[in-house]
Structure formats: C-alpha cells, structure tokens
Amino acid sequence: MDTTVLTAPLIPPAPKVHPRPLGVTPLGQLRVALEMGRSLIGAYCEEDYESLAAPYMFMGQPGLFLNDPASVRRVLSSPKYARPVKAARSLKPLVGEGVLMSEGETWRRQRRSLAPVFTPAATGGLLPHFIAAGAGLTDALAGKDRANLAQTFHHATLDAVLRALFSRRADAEGAILADLARRYMEGPAHFNLFDFMAKGADDLTFLDGERRRMGARWFKAVDALIEERRRNPHPEVLDMLDRLLAARDEDDRPLPDQEIRDQCSSMLAAGFETTSRLLFWATYLLALDPVTQSRVRAEVAAFPSERVASLDDLKVWPLLRSVLFETLRLYPTAPMIARQAQEADEVLDCPVVPGCQITISPWVMHRHRKLWDAPTAFRPERFLDQAHPWGIEAFMPFGAGPRVCIGAGFALAEAQIVLASLLERFEVAMASDRPVIPRASITLGPDHEPEFVLTPIVQARA
Numbered sequence: 029m030d031t032t033v034l035t036a037p038l039i040p041p042a043p044k045v046h047p048r049p050l051g052v053t054p055l056g057q058l059r060v061a062l063e064m065g066r067s068l069i070g071a072y073c074e075e076d077y078e079s080l081a082a083p084y085m086f087m088g089q090p091g092l093f094l095n096d097p098a099s100v101r102r103v104l105s106s107p108k109y110a111r112p113v114k115a116a117r118s119l120k121p122l123v124g125e126g127v128l129m130s131e132g133e134t135w136r137r138q139r140r141s142l143a144p145v146f147t148p149a150a151t152g153g154l155l156p157h158f159i160a161a162g163a164g165l166t167d168a169l170a171g172k173d174r175a176n177l178a179q180t181f182h183h184a185t186l187d188a189v190l191r192a193l194f195s196r197r198a199d200a201e202g203a204i205l206a207d208l209a210r211r212y213m214e215g216p217a218h219f220n221l222f223d224f225m226a227k228g229a230d231d232l233t234f235l236d237g238e239r240r241r242m243g244a245r246w247f248k249a250v251d252a253l254i255e256e257r258r259r260n261p262h263p264e265v266l267d268m269l270d271r272l273l274a275a276r277d278e279d280d281r282p283l284p285d286q287e288i289r290d291q292c293s294s295m296l297a298a299g300f301e302t303t304s305r306l307l308f309w310a311t312y313l314l315a316l317d318p319v320t321q322s323r324v325r326a327e328v329a330a331f332p333s334e335r336v337a338s339l340d341d342l343k344v345w346p347l348l349r350s351v352l353f354e355t356l357r358l359y360p361t362a363p364m365i366a367r368q369a370q371e372a373d374e375v376l377d378c379p380v381v382p383g384c385q386i387t388i389s390p391w392v393m394h395r396h397r398k399l400w401d402a403p404t405a406f407r408p409e410r411f412l413d414q415a416h417p418w419g420i421e422a423f424m425p426f427g428a429g430p431r432v433c434i435g436a437g438f439a440l441a442e443a444q445i446v447l448a449s450l451l452e453r454f455e456v457a458m459a460s461d462r463p464v465i466p467r468a469s470i471t472l473g474p475d476h477e478p479e480f481v482l483t484p485i486v487q488a489r490a
Contacts, residue, residue, distance in 0.1 A: 038316055040312075040316060041465055042466065048073055067466075068363055068468035069389070069467075069468045076095075077397050081095070081096055081378050083378055086385075092380060092385075092387070093387045094386055095389075096376055103386050104431070111367060112385060119297075122209070124286070124294075125290050126138070128298055129294070145268055150268075150271065155441065158191075159449075161446060162333055162445050165184040174459055176478075177311055178478075181446070182210060186300040191267070192268055193268045193292060195269075208245055209301055211242065212242050213471060261273075298435070305361055307443055309355045320406075321451070321455070324345075324451060328348065329452065342444050348444060350409065350411040351408045352444065354407065358404075362471065365390065365427060367386040368384070368386070369381065454485065457480065457483070458479075
C-alpha cells in the first residue's frame, strides 16, 4: 500500500497581475514603460496568461506578444527575425562585442570558435573548480546560524566562474568584479524610459554615463586578469582562458585581444550572475518546502558532491536536477526575449509587418494556464519523468534556436554541485515570513535579500 503523505503543492509568492491590459491608451503605454522600468515582469495582465498571441502597439511601434511555444521556437530560429538593436543598450557596456551581444556573421564566427570551450568534455574538466567553489561556500558559512544567501551565492558563483575561467579565486580582483557586476545589474542594467523610446542602439545615450563609467572599470579589471595570464602562461590547458587563447578562427588565426576580453566579460557577467540567481530561487523554494528539501538532501547524502568526477555522476541526483529545472520554470533567469521582424510574415494568423517587435516572455510562458498543469505551483516531480527536459516545448529557460545559451551545461553543472554542497552541510529555512517577490531587469532577482536560518546537519541529527 502506498503510504506517501500528499501535501498541498507550494505556491510561491509572485508579483501582482493586473486585471486588465495597461497599454491600450497613450497614457497606458507610458505606464507600461514605467512599470517595466521598475521590473520587466511588472506590466502583465490576466489575459496575458491565457492568450497565445496578442498584437499590440507601443510608442508607435507595432508588436506581437507571443506565447505559443511552436511559434516562439519558429521565430527564434528564423532568419526573418533579428534581435532589436536597442536590446543591447543596457548590457553591452559590461560585455562588449562578445557572443552574448554580437550579431550576424560576427556572431556565427564567434559561436563556432567558442564551441570547443563548452563541449561536455570541456565542462567535465571544470568540475574540480565547481567542487572547490562549493567547499568555499560551506566554509564561509561555518559557524553561522543566519546568512544572506543572495550575497553568499553571488560570491560562490563568481568564485566558481573565476576558477573555471582564470584558475583564480574570488580574491581582490574578484571582489572588485563582484561589486561592479552587482551594482550594475541592480542599477544601470535596468531599462529606462529612454531605452524604450530609442529607435537604435546609439539613440538617446546622453544619460548613459554611469553605464559607460562602470563598464570601463569592468573591462580594466578583466584586461588585468588576461594580461597576467599572458605573462605567466599555464604549461597545459587548465581553464577556459587557456582554451580561448588557444582557439583559432576559420582562417587558423588566434582570436583578437578585444574578442578574448569581450568573451571573458560575457562569461563572467552572464555566468555568475545568472547562476547566482538560480541558486537563490532554488534555495528559497526549498526553504519553503522542507519535505522536498529533505528528499534532496537524502539524495546528496548518498553521493556527496566531493565524489563527483564526471558529468555522468550528476545523474545520481535526479530530484536535485528537477528542483533546478522547476526553479528555472518558475523563475527563468532571463524573463524576456525580443525579436524584430526583418520582412513580412504571419504568426498564428496574425500579420507581421517589417519592424514589428515580437515579445517573448519565458516568465509568462512558464506560468501560462493553457500550457502547464498547476502553472504557479512548485512541483519538481513534473521533470522527473522527462528523459530530456528540453523536449518540453513550453520550457525554454535558456532560450531556443541558434542563439540558445551556449553555457547552459556549464551553468547546470555548477548549480548542481554548489547547491548539493550547501544541502550536505545545512538545513535552510527562512528567518522571516515576509514574502520574496521576483523583480526583473536583465536577470530575475528578489525585491529584497532575506536572511536564511542555517542549521548544521550534524546538530540537526544529534
């Protein structure tokens, strides 16, 4: 007889949903811009979670809000659509012209040259760096009964990426990068009214001084790390920078210095910030769901993180992996994707004119009432029976099409090991009943950084 105790699924707190669309009138469109300047997920209404395609007009530009998974994947794979040039305005000062921001043939060439850096074999070789970062996290928490885990994960994932990219710990230079990245993501990275009004990447940039100043400091710090490696090269390949310095383009030439700098900047900014957010939200959900937390801990206890020697070893944690996927469903790291039509088309019987902006929100798609059972509930079991979660058409936390995130495997391996390291040593609970509401800029972060209660496992079992 099945004696499993069934409990009500956890419904984590979320931002309010407006009862009606905000942007019907010119004044309403201004309100949409202001709401999205505060949070990119702040202007959605009830019908957005029901419709699969909805035409709109925003500041004189036609658009289509698209939630139909098959149509979204077609748009993201079609040469008829390109990323709007102004989409890079807020992030480009921090990542330059790397694969994250480049377009066209430049992007295709960079993607090909980076492919060897992100193969499963290459990622497997980085596992010791992730294990070391996880150990550093638990050592930093030793003796503490409370912690701001948003900051702890930020440092730990920076440590993991710095180790994997530069074979360096998050020391003095790392502290500078961590501070810059966090302040940038919480400030200049937010879209402002001028970003929405601009027609191109260089329009209305007279108020972008803070972005440029912080970006210059960021590039200076990254350049210093690369220059140090050139002065003191490794005798063998130990990290991702070694692979970048050894990479060749299609003409068998080494990558230009600026491209190496921009790729490193992209990996740093995108890599540790996004994984930090994933770990925060996963831990928050597990703190609210102690039963699932205990089940994950039992999985990890049977195969501790220090024993991980290959990517195949991560398969021994199916529930932990499913928790991360369900976290990415509820809290997709990149909550909005935009494409602009380059020629006339038709999507779900909706005419698309050249210049029309296609707005795709993984946040809405992952919570869409027609695409998911219990869409707002935390149910990691929904991914346990999936041989490959990317086969779920409505699930696209890393995007889709040719520009799907090249570092997805890297991020998931890092997140599994760091989260396992935490749960091996501590039970986690919330120090306050105050709900944590997601707030979106470039990434999806919390509206405040709560304290977590930490209970050492040894004490808990005594």
